[in-house]
Amino acid sequence: MSAPPSNAELVAAAARGDQPAWDRLVERYLPLVLAVAGRYRLSGRDTEDVSQTVWLRLVEHLGQIREPDALPRWLVTTTKHESLRVISAHRRTRPVDPLDSAELDSEQAADDLDEGILQDERRLALRAGLAELEPRHRELLLLLVADPPLSYVEIGSRLGMPVGSIGPTRARSLSRLRDTAALRGYLGSDEDLYPGTGDRLDHGTGRHGRMPS
Amino acid sequence: MTSARWDDDEQLLADLTDAVQPAPDVPEHLLRSAQAALTWRTIDEELALATLQFDSALHETVGVRGAGDEAVRTLAFTWDELSMEIEVGKDGVIGQLIPAIAAEVALATQQGDYAAATADEVGSFVLRRPAAGPVRLVCRHGESSLTTPWLVL
Numbered sequence: 001m002s003a004p005p006s007n008a009e010l011v012a013a014a015a016r017g018d019q020p021a022w023d024r025l026v027e028r029y030l031p032l033v034l035a036v037a038g039r040y041r042l043s044g045r046d047t048e049d050v051s052q053t054v055w056l057r058l059v060e061h062l063g064q065i066r067e068p069d070a071l072p073r074w075l076v077t078t079t080k081h082e083s084l085r086v087i088s089a090h091r092r093t094r095p096v097d098p099l100d101s102a103e104l105d106s107e108q109a110a111d112d113l114d115e116g117i118l119q120d121e122r123r124l125a126l127r128a129g130l131a132e133l134e135p136r137h138r139e140l141l142l143l144l145v146a147d148p149p150l151s152y153v154e155i156g157s158r159l160g161m162p163v164g165s166i167g168p169t170r171a172r173s174l175s176r177l178r179d180t181a182a183l184r185g186y187l188g189s190d191e192d193l194y195p196g197t198g199d200r201l202d203h204g205t206g207r208h209g210r211m212p213s
Numbered sequence: 214m215t216s217a218r219w220d221d222d223e224q225l226l227a228d229l230t231d232a233v234q235p236a237p238d239v240p241e242h243l244l245r246s247a248q249a250a251l252t253w254r255t256i257d258e259e260l261a262l263a264t265l266q267f268d269s270a271l272h273e274t275v276g277v278r279g280a281g282d283e284a285v286r287t288l289a290f291t292w293d294e295l296s297m298e299i300e301v302g303k304d305g306v307i308g309q310l311i312p313a314i315a316a317e318v319a320l321a322t323q324q325g326d327y328a329a330a331t332a333d334e335v336g337s338f339v340l341r342r343p344a345a346g347p348v349r350l351v352c353r354h355g356e357s358s359l360t361t362p363w364l365v366l
Contacts, residue, residue, distance in 0.1 A: 014251065022251040030247055031236050045345055048243060049365045052323075053347040055247040056363035059254050060262055081271060086365055088270035089286060089301070119231070126232035145230040174222050177229075183219070 004131050006181055007068040015062040025071075026055065028128070032072060033079050035120040039113050040083040046090075050082040069185030076121060121186065128182035137173040144170060253323075260351070260360040263290035263297070290350075290361045297350065301342070301366045308350070310336035316354035322346055342366055 005024065013021030033054055037047045057078055065071070130138050136159075143155045156163040177183060219225045267289040286301040297318075299308040305328075310316060313336030319329040320340040327348065328340040342348065348366060352359040 015254075017251070017254055019248075019251055023248045026244065026247045030239050030244060034237075034239060034243070046365075048246070049345055049347060051243055052246050052250065053363050053365050055250040056253060056323075056347055059250050060362060062254060082365060085268065085270040089366065122228055123232040123236075126229050130229075130233070141226075141229060142233065145226060145233055147230070171222060174225055177225070178219060187219070 004128075007071050007185065011062065011065050011068045011071065015065075029072060029075055029124075032120060032124045033075055035123075036076050036079040036117050037083050039116050039120075040087060042083060042086060046083075046086045050079060050086055053082050054078050069181070069188060072121060072124060072186065076117060080117070125182050125186035126177075129177050129180040132180040132182055133173070133176055137176050140166070140169055140173050141177065260358050261292055263292050263359060263361045265289075265362055265364075266291050266296075286366070288364075292359050295352070295359065297352065297361070299350070305342050306340045306350075306366070308338050308340070310338075310352070312336065314354055316352045319351045319353070320348055321351050322348050326351075 005021070007025070010021045010025045010028075014025055030051070033051050034047065037050045042050060054075060058075070130141065133141070140155070140159060140161075143150055143158060150158075152163045152166050155161070156166055161169065219228070265288065267287070269285075269287045288299050288301070290297045290299075295314070296311040297308055298311070299306050306320060308318065310318070310332050313332065313334060315332055315334075317329060317331050318338045318340065319326040320342055321327060322343060323346070327343055330338040330340055332338045340350075346365070347363045349363045350361045
């Protein structure tokens with residue numbers, strides 16, 4: 001199995017109009033966008049609007065993405081902002097439910113939300129990292145985290161591996177996992193890249209139109 | 214911090230255990246819509262994209278309401294030589310171009326123009342808006358076509 005295409009490859013191809021590359025990007029990251037929107041408990045209709053806005057925004061920026069590894073973080077930030085906008089817009093036009101706002105406004109709820117979103121990002125990065133690994137490393141790790149848990153004897157017999165070498169191979173597989181593009185990209189994407197509105201991937205060099213006055 | 218978190222083999226395995234749980238299914242219609250969004254790439258080639266300068270929905274304290282029953286969301290966009298400010302009401306958008314030019318302003322959905330108007334002598338315009346879905350405002354004047362980012366009003 002060849003390694004899955006990197007974000008950089010997919011973004012570059014999609015920017016040239018390559019539909020399969022774009023489809024792949026959407027398949028890769030739509031679960032993340034929906035998981036983040038889901039944490040704001042939006043209605044189905046609002047989730048749909050937020051998701052679609054995020055993807056349309058990404059299309060707008062495809063030609064200017066300098067940091068494809070930062071894409072998941074950008075999607076998370078944009079989804080958070082769009083979700084908050086939708087919630088805020090609704091509060092203007094609908095009666096405020098005191099219970100609902102008490103819950104959303106509490107610091108604890110906000111911390112839980114942030115922690116939940118971090119967990120969504122970690123899950124996605126780890127799944128992408130697993131997909132990048134060579135099969136023998138991936139298979140071992142999947143057996144090690146199987147539910148219900150398997151003993152080293154069972155794992156050894158399934159992989160045809162001496163029990164004594166599982167420990168060292170496990171350590172090696174984990175360090176390969178840390179070294180995948182997915183995990184390095186995730187760990188390297190610094191929140192400080194997104195000051196202010198956090199809506200930009202291009203660090204402030206957007207297209208600017210000129211209009212004759 | 215996550216990087217330190219994953220330096221530990223046991224923590225990394227624990228997070229991996231969590232990560233390999235089956236993810237909820239992605240609704241097919243959301244996948245299809247998101248994939249169809251790429252068609253806007255070519256359509257947009259000639260459009261200059263505005264920078265969103267301000268959105269009251271992200272800045273005001275959540276829950277605070279204006280003097281009337283209904284607070285108004287305001288947004289400001291800028292291009293190189295033009296700014297646009299809009300107020301979003303329940304059924305429509307009131308906006309102004311600065312400096313005032315007689316541009317045609319359209320509120321577009323993914324299906325095309327939903328409403329259009331020509332800005333008056335002080336640059337003001339009023340547009341109807343749909344109840345839901347991403348929209349953007351497109352400004353056409355002479356050879357220039359300018360657009361705001363897509364947004365949910």
